[in-house]
Amino acid sequence: MVTRAGAGAAVAATAVVALLSAALALYGPPLDSVLERTFSLRKVHSVKDMENTLQLVRNIIPPLSSTTHKGQDGRIGVVGGCQEYTGAPYFAAISALKVGADLSHVFCASAAAPVIKAYSPELIVHPVLDSPNAVHEVEKWLPRLHALVVGPGLGRDDALLRNVQGILEASKARDIPVVIDADGLWLVAQQPALIQGYQKAVLTPNHMEFSRLYDAVLRGPVDSDDRHGSVLRLSRALGNVTVVQKGERDILSNGQQVLVCSQEGSSRRCGGQGDLLSGSLGVLVHWALLAGPEKTNGSSPLLVAAFGACSLTRQCNHQAFQKHGRSTTTSDMIAEVGAAFSKLFET
Numbered sequence: 001m002v003t004r005a006g007a008g009a010a011v012a013a014t015a016v017v018a019l020l021s022a023a024l025a026l027y028g029p030p031l032d033s034v035l036e037r038t039f040s041l042r043k044v045h046s047v048k049d050m051e052n053t054l055q056l057v058r059n060i061i062p063p064l065s066s067t068t069h070k071g072q073d074g075r076i077g078v079v080g081g082c083q084e085y086t087g088a089p090y091f092a093a094i095s096a097l098k099v100g101a102d103l104s105h106v107f108c109a110s111a112a113a114p115v116i117k118a119y120s121p122e123l124i125v126h127p128v129l130d131s132p133n134a135v136h137e138v139e140k141w142l143p144r145l146h147a148l149v150v151g152p153g154l155g156r157d158d159a160l161l162r163n164v165q166g167i168l169e170a171s172k173a174r175d176i177p178v179v180i181d182a183d184g185l186w187l188v189a190q191q192p193a194l195i196q197g198y199q200k201a202v203l204t205p206n207h208m209e210f211s212r213l214y215d216a217v218l219r220g221p222v223d224s225d226d227r228h229g230s231v232l233r234l235s236r237a238l239g240n241v242t243v244v245q246k247g248e249r250d251i252l253s254n255g256q257q258v259l260v261c262s263q264e265g266s267s268r269r270c271g272g273q274g275d276l277l278s279g280s281l282g283v284l285v286h287w288a289l290l291a292g293p294e295k296t297n298g299s300s301p302l303l304v305a306a307f308g309a310c311s312l313t314r315q316c317n318h319q320a321f322q323k324h325g326r327s328t329t330t331s332d333m334i335a336e337v338g339a340a341f342s343k344l345f346e347t
């Protein structure tokens, strides 16, 4: 039997829960409680957590179908590539195609374009990034693109970075998802306001890029003993932008939740692996936003997409290393994308 006092207490408890939920929705749970919830059971749950999250990635992958037309599974743009760096934008753009995008564009400086075109007939290469009309030239394509990957091989030339700033602003105005990597993160460290609070941005810093960003945004050094807390804090300070800190284990957060990806890779650290990750993520972000939170069981679609890209990159590394050992290069990893994707996501 429910007494009046009992019913009153239940109503009061419901009100408290509702108030707390409203507060959480507005400000996010206290940092300590997120970390405690996420990590207190980490040792016993890590393998199960990884498997559960991989299942969410499987849920966002569009089935191959005879009724879809070219372009529906993803039209991705990579913004990067300059005189010095032509490999990085190529790795990102070809990885997007290999993961399952239908069309992959590269918007690069004019000196890089013939080189990138010569690597691959699969890519659509626009030599526009150092033109005085760069923003307009890229903006023309934005209505046809599902996601942008900004930064691989961009370099740090001021004129190029100013153009990329304009491209980012135009992409935000159109609500286009952006993955920001490499020198795109250099730009964000100079001007965090560029992506502050943009819910469709994912940042993929390596060790160095993370420290630079953290210092710029939080005005202090990273606590290297607390990687999880650092990623959570940076995401929150940027207004819940999704942050993926790459490393021995990848730490991912949207300021509400923290995920850890420890998919087995290898000890081979050749350059370009991060470009494979950011290009793959471009496609997965598009798929995840299309699928929506019903398919990700309430988890953030962008976090699920990022977990998918991290797992895939590490699995490619693992498979390539088994064949090539110390001579493994990123091209060997890209050759493994199909088999790694099947192993992780098509079981």
Ligand SMILES: NC(=O)C1=CN([C@@H]2O[C@H](COP(=O)(O)OP(=O)(O)OC[C@H]3O[C@@H](n4cnc5c(N)ncnc54)[C@H](OP(=O)(O)O)[C@@H]3O)[C@@H](O)[C@H]2O)[C@@H](O)CC1
Pocket: 084, 085, 086, 087, 088, 089, 151, 152, 153, 154, 155, 182, 183, 206, 207, 208, 209, 271, 272, 274, 275
């Ligand atoms: N084939 C191509 O075209 C490729 C081109 N690429 C392009 O190059 C551009 C610059 O990108 P980036 O990553 O080299 O730049 P940046 O942030 O200055 O870091 C460099 C310094 O960080 C450090 N460091 C790194 N990891 C660390 C760790 N775990 N722990 C500790 N330190 C660590 C390390 O310092 P060091 O060991 O030298 O002291 C290193 O010197 C960018 O456009 C990118 O896309 C690449 O994509 C590769 C393939």
Ligand SMILES: Nc1ncnc2c1ncn2[C@@H]1O[C@H](COP(=O)(O)OP(=O)(O)OP(=O)(O)O)[C@@H](O)[C@H]1O
Pocket: 182, 205, 206, 207, 246, 247, 248, 249, 250, 265, 266, 267, 269, 270, 271, 272, 273, 274, 275, 276, 277, 310, 313, 314
């Ligand atoms: N110590 C490590 N052990 C295992 N995997 C790692 C380690 N460090 C990085 N990785 C993996 O390598 C991939 C690329 O991360 P990395 O930190 O090398 O990026 P990056 O420096 O941006 O690469 P790039 O050379 O493309 O710029 C990620 O999938 C990450 O999980």
Ligand SMILES: [Mg+2]
Pocket: 181, 182, 206, 274, 275
């Ligand atoms: Mg990189």
